[in-house]
Amino acid sequence: MKGLIVYKGKYGATMQYGIWLGAALHCPVAKSDFVRPEQITQADYLLIGTSVYIGQLQIKQWLQVNLPLLEGKRIIFFVIAGGIPDKPGEVRSYYEKCVPASLRETATCFYLPGRLNYGLLSLKDKLLLRIGAWFAARKGQKIGLADYNHVQREHLAPVIEAARLLEATYSDPQKTAL
Incomplete structure (x- = not known):
């Protein structure tokens, strides 16, 4: 099973979380600007990290451009914002506004604190x-x-658990889809 971690951030917190995830899951990590279409098509699943900037997800445009390649993929989003845990509803609204519905249907999303x-x-x-x-x-x-x-490796525990569950589901055909 091949995973790919894609991120887009502004001041380094999202990249740090991506690097930690890559090390924990033994997956390649790439800034969205440098991801080639074949990397997306060859991945079984993606972890997509993004920071929030002025009420928008940094990765929004990249998702739109790559939507045909992303649809049907298992995706775990990790959204980094300074307002967490103070305003999780507000951050969730950014996710719902910026991530196409076709991706949200099968995706999982985690909200992580930033800096x-x-x-x-x-x-x-x-x-x-x-x-x-x-x-x-x-x-x-x-x-x-x-x-x-508030950027700490410990915040990634649920994201890593979800990714490992996803990997286990793909590697064991007897398990049901998530």
Whole structure:
């Protein structure tokens, strides 16, 4: 059984989770920009990681472009956002909005906490974050600007378990489909 881990992120948290998954599952890891169509078609299953950026999944366009190759594949998504676990419903809405329904039908999705290193943000992202915090404050909500890092290998345990179950299902034809 061949798996492929594809990721797209902005500041490194998604890539870190992808690397850890690749090591745990002995699967190749590739940034979405460098994935060739034949890699998708040759994979039995995919783990697709993406960060959330301004209410959108970074991987959204890549999913649209590769939709014909992805349909029918077993997919496990891992979505990284700073708002987890504070706002899991909000992050779920991004997933539902950005991942085509044909992929969501058979996919599993996990939400993982991210990180913020304000000093590493681009000037544009700093400005957007400050504007977002200002609008949130007007609604009585809070968006923090302080650094945090919740990226930990331990958060991947359910993702790894789901991938191993998927592998076991594929390798044992007596087991029923997930």
